[in-house]
Amino acid sequence: MKAVLTVLQLTAITGVGGTGLGGALGAAFGKMSRRVTSLLLSFSAGLMISIVCFDLIVSAVSPGDSASGTNLLLVTASILVGYGAVLALNALITGPHGPKEGKKQKPSGRMLTAGLVMASAIALHNFPEGMVIGAAYANDPAGRVLAGDAVLIASVIGIHDIPEGMGVSVPLVSGGMGRLKATVLTALSGVPTVLGAVAGYFLGAMSPMALAISLSFASGAMLCVVFGELMPEAFFLWRSGFPAFAMFVGLLLGMVIVYS
Numbered sequence: 001m002k003a004v005l006t007v008l009q010l011t012a013i014t015g016v017g018g019t020g021l022g023g024a025l026g027a028a029f030g031k032m033s034r035r036v037t038s039l040l041l042s043f044s045a046g047l048m049i050s051i052v053c054f055d056l057i058v059s060a061v062s063p064g065d066s067a068s069g070t071n072l073l074l075v076t077a078s079i080l081v082g083y084g085a086v087l088a089l090n091a092l093i094t095g096p097h098g099p100k101e102g103k104k105q106k107p108s109g110r111m112l113t114a115g116l117v118m119a120s121a122i123a124l125h126n127f128p129e130g131m132v133i134g135a136a137y138a139n140d141p142a143g144r145v146l147a148g149d150a151v152l153i154a155s156v157i158g159i160h161d162i163p164e165g166m167g168v169s170v171p172l173v174s175g176g177m178g179r180l181k182a183t184v185l186t187a188l189s190g191v192p193t194v195l196g197a198v199a200g201y202f203l204g205a206m207s208p209m210a211l212a213i214s215l216s217f218a219s220g221a222m223l224c225v226v227f228g229e230l231m232p233e234a235f236f237l238w239r240s241g242f243p244a245f246a247m248f249v250g251l252l253l254g255m256v257i258v259y260s
Contacts, residue, residue, distance in 0.1 A: 007197045015193025018158035022165020023186025027179040038238035039246040044170045045230040046250025047163035052219045054258045060215035075216045082220025112175025114229035119168045121221035123189040128214045130196025
């Protein structure tokens, strides 16, 4: 029982705390001028691209010690399904052919939708991340985990949850949601980390196929939001080269966070 409580505390700090901190930072600067909002959206988009490409997809291709062409095909298919799921969601909101003439969805509406989809995608991929932490704890029978792999994994996940939280709260606040509500909703997207850790502790480990599908689906959903919502809105708000540069800076920072 003590071990389970330790896992709950560790993953609550990692998932809810890290994502909530990022959400608070993003919400603090969400409602600014058009140019500042553009830069924040671009920066958040760069962070998300980096996390997806350098972390999630890499983990999906090699979920454990095995990587094969079959697994690569599975990852590719799952990414496409995740991307298509977000397109379908947008079609339900705007219609199958996009917003009709004279009934275009307001930019704030698009940003709110993007934030909600991003929160859902992050919640989805936080579950297997939590399972990794729980499994690492379960596989340490001598009880040395507080100085071992689980804390290291949790620390890395917690750090990269911060920019993920920013990627959720910035579009939510830009879409008109209150800062406190956006922060709370962003923090809640980290709750599946705790649930996943408990499942991982009792199951010992997540199956490589299930892990690959989950991470890949979340990656596709996030990429659709980034390229279909965040970046177009950022360039709409400020037509210059600065949004692209902000995205580049976000991508580099995300790479440093993932590999540090």
